Amino acid sequence: MMTVLTMLALAGFFAPRLYRAWGARTAGRLALAPALAFAYFASRLSAIRGGETIRASFEWIPVLGFEFSLQMDGLGLLFALLIAGIGAFVVWYAGAYLKEDPAAPRFIAALLLFMTSMLGVVLADNVIALFVFWELTSFTSYLLIGHHHEEEKSRKAALQALLVTGLGGLFLLAGLLLLGQAAGSYNLSGILAADSLSSHPLFNPALALLLVGAFTKSAQFPFHFWLPNAMAAPTPASAYLHSSTMVKAGVYLLARLHPACADSAIWQAVVPAIGAATLVIGATMAYGQTILKRLLAYTTVAALGGMTMLLGLGQTLAIKAAVVFLLAHALYKAALFLVAGIIDHETGEKDVLKLGGLRRALPFTALGAGLAALSMMGLPPFFGFLAKETLYSAAQQPTLLAASVIGGVFFLVVACLTGLKPFFGAERDTPRHPHEAPIAMWIGPLAMGLLSLSFGVFAPWVGPTLIAPAASAIAGEPLTAKLALWHGWNRELQWSLATLALGLVAFASLRALRPIMPAFARLRAWGPERGYEAALNGLVAAAGAQTRLLQNGSLRYYLLATLLFVLATGGWFFWRLVEWPAPGAGTPVRLIDAVILSLILLSTVGAIFSRSRMAAFASLGVAGYAIAIFFVLYGAPDLAMTQLVIETLTVILLVLAFYHLPPLHPRTPVRGRVFDLVPSVLVGSLMAALTLAANRANLAPSISSYFSANSWTNAYGKNIVNVILVDFRALDTLGEISVLLIAGLGAIALLKLRAPGKGGGGAP
Amino acid sequence: MELLMAIVIGFLYAAGVFLMQRRNMVKFLVGLALLSHGANLLIFTAGGFTRGSPPIIPEDADVAPILHADPLPQALILTAIVISFAVLAFALILFLRAYQTTGTDDLHDLRSTDT
Known part of the structure; x- marks a missing residue:
């Protein structure tokens, strides 16, 4: 069985290449592959008739206990004979039907691959394999319906068939997994052999999901509308997929699960009713x-x-x-x-x-x-x-x-x-x-x-x-x-x-009734296809709306969205989990601390309110230098040095870069600025609360003492901070330098980039 | 002291966020810089305060004095200072080029990819 499937898949994959060598006769020769498959299946008739089942399997995902297993019994054999037998004629036929079509090789390839997957569906024993083959038939069906992809009608019909059957396939997967869970086996043979499956609590949900999967595939009411539309496919595909094989996959699934499910009340109520309704609707x-x-x-x-x-x-x-x-x-x-x-x-x-x-x-x-x-x-x-x-x-x-x-x-x-x-x-x-x-x-x-x-x-x-x-x-x-x-x-x-x-x-009486037919056709417009159209249009509209809402291009908006998320999650966390420290505890405040911190506050105020760029940069510089002094006071000379250097560089860079910019002037009206205060104050309060809480929390023992103890003895450095940077955590520093390098390269690239027209030219 | 630091850090964050909501590129960059200051001070405060005793092993000793400033936050902040400088410099060049290309320093006008 594996050999048959492999042969057909290979024939499909190599069909376009063979077309180049053999030309128009290719399809007739490739039809030998399904004919051989038919001969193989026919040769198994007497064995199957005697009650045998034929199995083949190999390890697939051993970790999860999945094996790729095929099993053929009477039901599988009947389907396999139909698929291979009709398939041989259809492939031969398609070669002649599409003689003038330059895309014929693609069509034949898709047809053979469909045949492989359809045989996989009816022979699979493992439910995951069944699902994979099932979806492959939907996918190849999509390719075949959309063969004339230059016509909008074909594309629409192909997409509709894919969406309806593909969505049904997801229901099928969920149903099969639940059923496997309930039965304790992910092989169909195991599921059908399971005892008292129908009393398991997961059985009814699984059955409902499986029925949706089967009904969509087999075009049962109310999912029947995709099948007549699928007639946009070239006729060989319609004859093969959409009448004799693929659409019967749902029927096959019902038949396959029949021994396990036919006793259930849902089955007996739903399946005959839907079937009879579909029979009458389709016929009329x-x-x-x-x-x-x-x-x-x-x-x-x-x-x-x-x-x-x-x-x-x-x-x-x-x-x-x-x-x-x-x-x-x-x-x-x-x-x-x-x-x-x-x-x-x-x-x-x-x-x-x-x-x-x-x-x-x-x-x-x-x-x-x-x-x-x-x-x-x-x-x-x-x-x-x-x-x-x-x-x-x-x-x-x-x-x-x-x-x-x-x-x-x-x-x-x-x-x-x-x-x-x-x-x-x-x-x-x-x-x-x-x-x-x-x-x-x-x-x-x-x-x-x-x-x-x-x-x-x-x-x-x-x-x-x-x-x-x-x-x-x-x-x-x-x-x-x-x-x-x-x-x-x-x-x-x-x-x-x-x-x-x-x-x-x-x-x-057809001729006599002809005049009232248009009214009949109008009635059809109110069928379930309307629901499909509405759902599809709604999805597109919703996607458009959310893109316009979330991806509106305004930096301010992105910032606000991020902040609000941080505020909501962080705020909730604090509300629920943090113990507040008792007031008055902690390090006492000296005069010099108060002076430095006031300097930081004042320069920040200056940076906010200054109307000139230079004043804003100067205020920023003052705040940076004040922080550097603060580092000196609290035993961090390395930080202070770095801060001083970087701060100076920053201010120089800012002044140089923005020398030519127009003067600052308020753009947002006062009311807007007051509104902006709300998230700002909220974020500030949250971070202040975090500072207090972080100071209290000592969740895990610090590794600082390890660094202090080993700095000289192991790494031969007296400055512990430096030793951490270049020795203990050298790899982090390498990452830091890489960031710096990338930023520098990016900046150079930007500077070298030739603007396509200064002062508002066309888009690059 | 911790309470005072919390106020300063909160104020730096609030100022940073407020400035980053301005439409002017320059204000945005100043806001970004203030935000980094706030973050650095936050890490520093979380490590606790130890006055005047840097994490440096004296010349004649093998281990640091019992009481010395925590070296770990310092190492983190050192990295953070450099990285925030890189980010700031990159943003600055980006804005500069955007200004040169579009002729506006108003972030509100840069919403669409078409200039």
């Missing part, structure tokens, strides 16, 4: 469409709803019905999508109302389309008939049966519109004169149409070989599946006949 919305791919897209939504509904019911009959439906739908829907692509490619026309009589020009395509359409209509002896019969027999409740019949009716209409109408009737003029497509394109629909027929005919073989192993995996216990076309004159057959009659009536 398809009715108003005339564009080929959109017709198919809405019925895909409906079909996914039907599968979800069946998986929610929990009975063995419903499980089998879900598997049969899944297989039937994948075959006929992929075929019809590919046919839609051929019609568009050969005639340049997408609107079914403007198509007709193509069977003479496109005989093979017409045959494939007809077979697939008959299967979709649910006529015997096609496999779609079996799907519909089992669906009807599983939907026992009247509401669910009604939903199923509504689905069946509109499926029939859409099948007629997409698979039959373009090929029969009078020939119409189309933008391009139609020719039969190359074999690469019609072989896929034809093969899938023939399979739809032969699976129906050979139903007794399909049942135990494909359906039963998958159904057993979903049920969590061995099931048998006997499929037969004829069950006697029973309820299901009667409903089938009713569906056929209603469907033909609906098809016939």
